[in-house]
Amino acid sequence: xxxxxxxxxxxxxxxxxxxxxxxxxxxxxxxxxxxxxxxxxxxxxxxxxxxxxxxxxxxxxxxxxxxxxxxxxxxxxxxxxxxxxxxxxxxxxxxxxxxxxxxxxxxxxxxxxxxxxxxxxxxxxxxxxxxxxxxxxxxxxxxxxxxxxxxxxxxxxxxxxxxxxxxxxxxxxxxxxxxxxxxxxxxxxxxxxxxxxxxxxxxxxxxxxxxxxxxxxxxxxxxx
Amino acid sequence: xxxxxxxxxxxxxxxxxxxxxxxxxxxxxxxxxxxxxxxxxxxxxxxxxxxxxxxxxxxxxxxxxxxxxxxxxxxxxxxxxxxxxxxxxxxxxxxxxxxxxxxxxxxxxxxxxxxxxxxxxxxxxxxxxxxxxxxxxxxxxxxxxxxxxxxxxxxxxxxxxxxxxxxxxxxxxxxxxxxxxxxxxxxxxxxxxxxxxxxxxxxxxxxxxxxxxxxxxxxxxxxx
DNA sequence: ATACATTGTTGACAGTGACTACTTAAGGGC
DNA sequence: GCCCTTAAGTAGTCACTGTCAACAATGTAT
Numbered sequence: 001x002x003x004x005x006x007x008x009x010x011x012x013x014x015x016x017x018x019x020x021x022x023x024x025x026x027x028x029x030x031x032x033x034x035x036x037x038x039x040x041x042x043x044x045x046x047x048x049x050x051x052x053x054x055x056x057x058x059x060x061x062x063x064x065x066x067x068x069x070x071x072x073x074x075x076x077x078x079x080x081x082x083x084x085x086x087x088x089x090x091x092x093x094x095x096x097x098x099x100x101x102x103x104x105x106x107x108x109x110x111x112x113x114x115x116x117x118x119x120x121x122x123x124x125x126x127x128x129x130x131x132x133x134x135x136x137x138x139x140x141x142x143x144x145x146x147x148x149x150x151x152x153x154x155x156x157x158x159x160x161x162x163x164x165x166x167x168x169x170x171x172x173x174x175x176x177x178x179x180x181x182x183x184x185x186x187x188x189x190x191x192x193x194x195x196x197x198x199x200x201x202x203x204x205x206x207x208x209x210x211x212x213x214x215x216x217x218x219x220x221x222x223x224x
Numbered sequence: 225x226x227x228x229x230x231x232x233x234x235x236x237x238x239x240x241x242x243x244x245x246x247x248x249x250x251x252x253x254x255x256x257x258x259x260x261x262x263x264x265x266x267x268x269x270x271x272x273x274x275x276x277x278x279x280x281x282x283x284x285x286x287x288x289x290x291x292x293x294x295x296x297x298x299x300x301x302x303x304x305x306x307x308x309x310x311x312x313x314x315x316x317x318x319x320x321x322x323x324x325x326x327x328x329x330x331x332x333x334x335x336x337x338x339x340x341x342x343x344x345x346x347x348x349x350x351x352x353x354x355x356x357x358x359x360x361x362x363x364x365x366x367x368x369x370x371x372x373x374x375x376x377x378x379x380x381x382x383x384x385x386x387x388x389x390x391x392x393x394x395x396x397x398x399x400x401x402x403x404x405x406x407x408x409x410x411x412x413x414x415x416x417x418x419x420x421x422x423x424x425x426x427x428x429x430x431x432x433x434x435x436x437x438x439x440x441x442x443x444x445x446x447x448x
Numbered sequence: 449a450t451a452c453a454t455t456g457t458t459g460a461c462a463g464t465g466a467c468t469a470c471t472t473a474a475g476g477g478c
Numbered sequence: 479g480c481c482c483t484t485a486a487g488t489a490g491t492c493a494c495t496g497t498c499a500a501c502a503a504t505g506t507a508t
Binding site for chain 1: 337376387392411412415419422
């Protein structure tokens with residue numbers, strides 16, 4: 001649309017173009033260091049043009065982070081429609097989706113959780129992040145109501161779930177887990193332990209989730 | 225020693241001075257962005273002097289990261305001498321020490337786990353990091369041998385422990401947990417869930433660790 | 449049509465990391 | 479004692495960044 005032979009002076013929708021270009025760059029993550037000028041360059045626009053839409057670099061990053069939380073929530077919601085499965089499978093499915101999002105958008109995920117930027121935005125970022133957190137809380141509440149999850153303070157269980165999943169995601173992003181992608185052994189093994197901690201005693205009679213069952217299926221860690 | 229009134233031409237031990245200055249800066253973490261020139265400035269030395277001791281900025285950062293892993297391992301080792309306690313207490317003690325290290329040295333901890341830098345160093349960093357990991361593995365092995373920890377593939381349990389503790393640390397650093405410092409509710413609550421996942425059924429008869437017992441003691445999360 | 453607000457461009461500034469040429473101090477062989 | 483090699487520190491360049499101010503092109507309301 002804006003591929004006019006002579007670039008028009010007014011770009012039409014530069015704000016959106018800048019955001020999408022930036023998201024593309026974030027997805028590449030070739031040890032890339034995010035640069036406003038590079039964004040402008042790729043968007044085919046002068047180096048200061050983005051300043052007409054974002055007061056500064058931090059504002060753009062904050063916007064990207066919010067979009068990231070939105071997409072993460074969408075990913076999690078999309079991953080859990082098969083509510084017919086057991087709760088333990090539901091939890092592992094959500095957890096896998098979470099880690100997958102992080103490893104597929106490493107730079108974006110890191111940005112979402114970088115304190116500097118978040119501080120600048122304040123409230124709005126929190127709403128989006130809380131929406132993600134709610135997905136987890138909802139599953140736990142349902143599990144406790146159904147009796148398949150231990151009756152414990154739900155905040156503690158949520159802390160364990162969130163902390164574990166966040167930690168595994170960061171480790172995976174930083175390449176500290178086995179090179180195989182998400183869904184591979186270390187994550188499932190860790191989830192198995194988590195689920196055993198969450199599960200009520202009676203549900204634990206059931207066999208542990210599959211990929212973590214036999215000792216041979218759990219790969220050791222691999223620092224690159 | 226090198227506090228001579230007229231700065232001596234040869235600094236004596238600039239390498240060490242640079243490292244300690246950098247560690248100081250890392251400890252401050254005022255949204256500070258680490259700059260070689262600032263290090264030189266604080267060390268009272270010209271902006272290119274550090275290049276006589278480190279080939280480039282990444283090399284200095286790598287050195288700092290290695291020191292960080294060493295100190296983390298020391299912290300963990302120092303935190304666990306009371307082996308007379310129950311294993312579950314031992315685990316929570318180590319975990320608290322781990323998170324405390326992270327929150328007390330936020331920038332250093334983040335640096336230790338930043339992929340870019342680690343990639344540059346390669347092997348040496350891994351040795352140090354593995355030494356930290358070994359502290360965790362040792363406790364788990366001991367627990368399995370003593371029967372107080374579930375007989376499961378130890379890598380999975382280690383993944384759970386490491387992932388959880390790393391995740392909680394990062395969340396705390398980024399200010400996403402309740403403002404109270406380490407040892408506060410969310411961490412203990414999460415650890416309680418973890419311990420229930422690790423513990424063998426018979427040991428779980430014992431009451432959960434104290435601060436996560438009553439629902440009232442577990443604070444909710446707090447996005448700033 | 450004309451004034452105005454919006455959007456994009458250009459040029460400039462200070463600050464950064466990498467790098468190089470220069471200068472000074474320290475120590476060893478004679 | 480002297481000279482010379484080498485290590486350590488300094489100054490300055492280069493390319494790049496984020497940011498800002500001035501300017502130009504465009505669209506819009508009157």
